[in-house]
Amino acid sequence: MKLHKIFLFVTLVTLFYSCIDPQQKSEISFIQVNKYDLAGENKTLFPIKSNIPLYGTDPSKQIFFQDINSKEVLMVNINKQTISTTINKNNDNSIWFINMFFSSQDSIFYLDHNTNKLTLRNKVGKILMEYKIDQEFTPILFFDNRSNVNGEQFLLANPSKNIGFGKKEDRLNYYKDVNPVLLISIKDTAIYCNAIGKFPDEYINTGNSYNEPNATSCFGNNNNICISFGADNNLYLYDHSNLILSKKVKSKFIEKFNPYPDEKQFDMLYLKDYVREEPKYINIVFDPWENLYYRIAKHRNIQKSKNNNVENNWSVIVLDEKLNIIGEKIFRYKYDPRVFIPTPFGILLVSGNNPLASKTVFTLMKIKINE
Numbered sequence: 195m196k197l198h199k200i201f202l203f204v205t206l207v208t209l210f211y212s213c214i215d216p217q218q219k220s221e222i223s224f225i226q227v228n229k230y231d232l233a234g235e236n237k238t239l240f241p242i243k244s245n246i247p248l249y250g251t252d253p254s255k256q257i258f259f260q261d262i263n264s265k266e267v268l269m270v271n272i273n274k275q276t277i278s279t280t281i282n283k284n285n286d287n288s289i290w291f292i293n294m295f296f297s298s299q300d301s302i303f304y305l306d307h308n309t310n311k312l313t314l315r316n317k318v319g320k321i322l323m324e325y326k327i328d329q330e331f332t333p334i335l336f337f338d339n340r341s342n343v344n345g346e347q348f349l350l351a352n353p354s355k356n357i358g359f360g361k362k363e364d365r366l367n368y369y370k371d372v373n374p375v376l377l378i379s380i381k382d383t384a385i386y387c388n389a390i391g392k393f394p395d396e397y398i399n400t401g402n403s404y405n406e407p408n409a410t411s412c413f414g415n416n417n418n419i420c421i422s423f424g425a426d427n428n429l430y431l432y433d434h435s436n437l438i439l440s441k442k443v444k445s446k447f448i449e450k451f452n453p454y455p456d457e458k459q460f461d462m463l464y465l466k467d468y469v470r471e472e473p474k475y476i477n478i479v480f481d482p483w484e485n486l487y488y489r490i491a492k493h494r495n496i497q498k499s500k501n502n503n504v505e506n507n508w509s510v511i512v513l514d515e516k517l518n519i520i521g522e523k524i525f526r527y528k529y530d531p532r533v534f535i536p537t538p539f540g541i542l543l544v545s546g547n548n549p550l551a552s553k554t555v556f557t558l559m560k561i562k563i564n565e
Contacts, residue, residue, distance in 0.1 A: 221521030221564055222512050227540050228558040230277035237261040237554055239268065239547055241533055244296035245339040248538065255537040256299060258282070260291035263549070269299070270556060272537050277556050284318045292335035297346060305350070307334045312378070312385070325385040333376050338480075340413040345381035349419065351408045352376035352389050359407060360459055366401040369393040374409040375421055377434070390419065390435045394426040402453035405468060414480040414487060415515040422478035422489060425451035429478065429489065429517050441517040445491035447509055447524070448473040470506070471495050481536035484561060486520070487513040490531050510534065512561070520563060529557075 239259040246256050254273035261268065267282040285294075286304065293305040297314075301322070304313045310327040327333060333350035340347045354372045358364035373389035380386075391409060396402075404425040411421045419432040427448075431439035452472060458464040477490040489511040508531040512520045525531070530547040540558040547554055 222523050223562045223564060224523060224525075224541065224559040225562055226557055227560050228272075228277055230279070230556040232279060232554040232556065236546065236549060236551055237268070238263060238549055239533070239544060239554065240291045241535060242267065242291045242294045242296060243336040243339060246296060246298050253538070255539065256296070257535055257537070257542060258294075258296050260294070262291075265290075267294075270542070272539055272542065272558065274539060277558065279556075282317070286315075286319060295336045295339055295348065297339065303336075303346075303348075305333060305336065307332070312380075323383065325380060327378070327385065328387055331376055331387050331389060333378070335408075337375070337410060338412040340417065345379060347380075347413070348378040349411045349413065350376045350378060353408065359403070361456065362401040362403075365403060365407075366398070368407065369398045369401065372407075374407065374423075375411045375419070377419070388435060390432055391421045391430065392437075394423055394428060396426060397423070400453075403456065403459075404451060404472075404474075405454045405465070410475075410477050412478050412480045412487075415485060420478050420480065420487060420517075422475050424474040424476065426475070429487075429513075431517065439517060443489055443511060443513060443517060443519060445473075445475070445489075445493075445509060445511060446522055447493045447507070448491060449494075476508075476531060477534065479534060479536065481541075481561075483536060483538050485515055486561070487515075487517065488534060488536075489513065490534055491522075492531055506531070512563075 238261060240262055242258040242260055244258050248255065254271050257270040259268045265287040267285040269280045269282055271278045289304050295303040297303060300317045302315050304315060310329055312325040312327060313321060314323040315321055332353050332355045334353060335351050337349040352373060352375055354368060357368045357371060359368055373391050374393060375391040377388045377390055378385060409421050409423050411419055414420045421430045427442050427444040428440055429443045430437060454468060471494060473494045474492045475489060476492050479488040491509050491511060493507040495506045506527060507524060509522050509524045511522045514520060528545040529543045533544040535542040540560045543557045543559060545555045545557060
């Protein structure tokens with residue numbers, strides 16, 4: 195199996211297996227402003243990256259999800275008053291959610307990590323443009339996008355296809371030599387690629403594995419790029435390839451990270467337990483409407499629910515544009531930590547997002563910073 199396929203498989207397993215709200219005084223709170231019950235058969239939804247501009251005097255925001263079981267694509271439409279949903283019937287169901295990006299309802303980018311090709315199609319599947327990514331790079335999933343008048347920019351994971359990861363001696367080289375994030379810029383028919391970022395010193399010095407090495411990243415304030423790692427308390431802010439800020443942004447609910455044992459790398463049962471139990475920073479998100487960063491932290495979990503379902507506590511660390519911590523808020527495990535999506539009308543969350551739940555519910559919440 196090729197190395198990039200191994201990374202893709204581990205990423206999917208981690209996403210699939212990867213929240214009790216104690217009374218607390220917090221610098222921040224989230225207030226529910228809208229709710230929508232999804233009718234019909236319960237789904238397990240994973241968000242598809244998108245960055246669709248707002249138009250008109252009464253604009254709405256479109257968010258896209260893929261049902262992991264049927265692979266159907268669901269569009270969620272949000273405006274000031276309502277939340278509604280529509281099934282997108284013409285999408286290519288052979289493509290996983292991590293390899294799709296909606297630039298508009300009629301402009302969808304598809305990433306083929308086997309051919310290193312980025313294809314732009316319209317909503318009925320017609321190919322509008324194809325871009326060939328240099329074989330030097332190995333993008334496997336979308337992180338974020340920023341559109342501007344001169345084209346599109348994407349952030350993607352950038353694992354190595356030449357350096358192994360299974361043994362400590364391999365990882366020491368991997369962490370030292372690989373830039374974990376790929377910045378792709380598209381202008382008209384041209385595509386430009388730039389590998390950016392570096393792994394944390396703790397990774398480089400120890401060679402430890404924490405199941406999978408992918409970073410998460412987002413475009414932030416002033417077009418800077420913020421990079422986060424699953425088992426590292428720091429955040430890193432880049433101006434393109436130049437590091438401009440490194441800051442400790444630690445969850446109050448994470449004490450330590452246990453490395454993944456090399457001897458268990460092919461033990462799928464152990465992997466499932468490790469992913470469920472170990473804490474991890476699972477995402478970094480920028481909210482352009484509030485000018486805030488959100489770092490999503492999954493807490494350690496040593497208990498199984500009665501139905502063996504994953505029930506992790508998780509929290510959101512809220513940061514200003516300089517990565518200063520404003521506060522941290524715990525969410526109940528009924529909310530899926532993989533879905534924390536800023537919109538002009540609030541943060542979109544999902545509860546009941548698993549096959550055993552009675553229904554799937556979309557909830558819109560506004561953040562309030564308490565003085």
